[in-house]
Amino acid sequence: MDERKRQPLNQLLTSLTPGLMVDSAWLQAQGISRTSIHDYVQRGWLERVAPRVYRRANPAGGATSLRWDMAVMSAQRIGTASFYIGGMTALELRGLGHFARLGGDRTVHLYDPEGAVPSWLQKLPTDAMVVLHNRALFSNPSLGVEWHRLDLGTTRLGAAVPSPDASEPWDHFLRVAGAERATIEMMENVPQRLSFEHVDTIFEGLTTLRPRLLTSLLEGCKSIRAKRLFLFFADRHDHGWAKHIDRQHIDLGRGKRQLVPGGRLDPHYQITVPATFTAKAGETAQ
Numbered sequence: 516m517d518e519r520k521r522q523p524l525n526q527l528l529t530s531l532t533p534g535l536m537v538d539s540a541w542l543q544a545q546g547i548s549r550t551s552i553h554d555y556v557q558r559g560w561l562e563r564v565a566p567r568v569y570r571r572a573n574p575a576g577g578a579t580s581l582r583w584d585m586a587v588m589s590a591q592r593i594g595t596a597s598f599y600i601g602g603m604t605a606l607e608l609r610g611l612g613h614f615a616r617l618g619g620d621r622t623v624h625l626y627d628p629e630g631a632v633p634s635w636l637q638k639l640p641t642d643a644m645v646v647l648h649n650r651a652l653f654s655n656p657s658l659g660v661e662w663h664r665l666d667l668g669t670t671r672l673g674a675a676v677p678s679p680d681a682s683e684p685w686d687h688f689l690r691v692a693g694a695e696r697a698t699i700e701m702m703e704n705v706p707q708r709l710s711f712e713h714v715d716t717i718f719e720g721l722t723t724l725r726p727r728l729l730t731s732l733l734e735g736c737k738s739i740r741a742k743r744l745f746l747f748f749a750d751r752h753d754h755g756w757a758k759h760i761d762r763q764h765i766d767l768g769r770g771k772r773q774l775v776p777g778g779r780l781d782p783h784y785q786i787t788v789p790a791t792f793t794a795k796a797g798e799t800a801q
Contacts, residue, residue, distance in 0.1 A: 524551075524560065531571045534582070534667075536589035538635060539567040568635050583623050583643035584670055584689065590636045591690050592679070598627035599660050599690040601648070602704065605697035608672050608689075612701075612717050622646055626692070626700065628656055652700060654735035659696035659728055665689045694721065695728045702741035706775060711789050715796070718748045726759035733760070739768035743784040750783075751796050 527545065531537065542552055552569070555561040562572045564581060570589075587600065599605075602624040606612030621643040625632060628651035637645050664673030665687045672691060679688035692700065698721060705714055736742050742765060749757040771785045778787035781794065 524555065527555075528560065528571065533571050534585045535592065536564060536568055536570045536586060536639075537593055538633065539569070541593045542569065565635055565639050568639065581639055581641045583621065583641040583645070584665065584667070586636060586639050586641050587623070587625070588665065588687055588689055590633050591688075594633055595629075595631045596679075596690055597629045597631040597656065598625055599692055600624065601626040601660075601692035601697050602700040603697075603709065605692040606694065606701065606717065608670070608691060609694055609697075610671065611694060611720055620644055624648060624700075626652075628652075648700075648703075652703065652736060652738055652741070653696070653732060654737065655731075658735065659693040659732055661691060661693055662688050663691055693725075693728070695724050696732055698724070699732055699736060699741055699745050702744040703738060705744055711775075711792060714748060715751075715792070718752045719796075721752075722754050722756075724754070724756045726756040726761075729756070730761045730765075733762075733765045739766070740772055740774070740786075743767055743772065743786050744774070747781060747784050747786065747788065751792070751794060753795065 527547065539549070539552060543549070552561065556563050556569070559572050561569045563569055600608065600623065603612050604622070604624045623643045623645050625645060626648045628649060630649070632647060637647065661675045662677070662679050663675050666673055667687055672689070676688065701709065701714065705711060733742055733745070749760070767784070771780065773787045775787045775789055779790045779792065780787050783794070
C-alpha cells in the first residue's frame with residue numbers, strides 16, 4: 516500500500532476504537548473511498564457487521580457479538596447525537612429500574628423527536644430490541660438530557676460530562692435522559708407496557724429527584740396522562756422533593772382519563788388506577 520492510501524488508514528485505526536461502528540457515509544466523509552473500504556474489509560482491517568456498517572476488526576480474530584450500547588454510542592458519535600436513551604432504559608442504566616425487567620431480552624428505549632437515529636441502528640442484530648419513540652413529549656428537546664461516561668464492563672453510567680470529548684481510547688460516552696425526564700417518559704408506557712406495581716416499586720427508590728428540574732419538565736410536558744400519573748405517584752410516595760414541585764403552571768387538562776378499566780377513580784387527578792392503589796403508599800384501600 517502506498518503512502519497516499521496508508522495515511523487515511525492510519526487515521527482511521529487511531530480514531531476508531533475497537534467495538535465502535537461507523538457507516539459508509541462517515542467513512543467516505545473521512546476521505547476513504549468505497550474501493551478502499553472494500554479493500555480494508557478484504558485485508559481484515561475492517562469488519563462488515565451490516566449493509567454499509569463497519570467496525571474495526573477484532574485483533575484477536577473471530578467474531579464478537581454486537582453490543583447494543585456500543586451500537587447506540589457509535590450512532591451518537593458519528594451523527595448529530597440529538598437522540599438519546601430515555602424512559603425505563605435510562606433508569607436501568609442509573610441503577611434505578613433494573614428490578615422492573617423480569618428476565619427476557621433487554622429492551623432499549625431511544626427517544627428521537629428530531630428523526631436523528633440512522634436507519635441502520637434498528638436493523639443491527641444486537642443483543643437487545645430497540646424501541647424508537649418519535650413523539651416530542653417535551654417542548655424542550657434537551658432539557659434534562661445529559662452526556663455520561665459509560666463503564667463498558669458493568670454497563671453502568673459514570674459521571675456526567677459537558678460534552679463527549681474522548682482523551683483516551685477507553686473513554687466512552689452515552690447521551691441519556693436524567694432520572695427526572697426518564698421517569699416522566701416512563702409514565703407513557705403505563706399500564707400497556709409497564710404495570711402500576713412495577714412503577715410503584717421504582718418510585719420507592721426515587722428519593723433524590725431534583726424538584727426545580729421536575730417543575731420545568733412538567734410545565735413543558737405535552738402529555739396530560741403522563742403528568743397526572745407522575746404526580747399521582749409523587750403524592751403517593753411523598754418523597755421530600757415532591758412538596759417542592761411548583762404546580763402553579765403545570766397544565767393537567769380537564770376531564771377524566773380511564774387508564775385501568777374498572778379501576779378506582781382518583782378524585783384529585785381524575786384518573787382510574789388499580790383498586791388497591793390508594794393516594795398514599797401503605798394505606799389500605801376501603
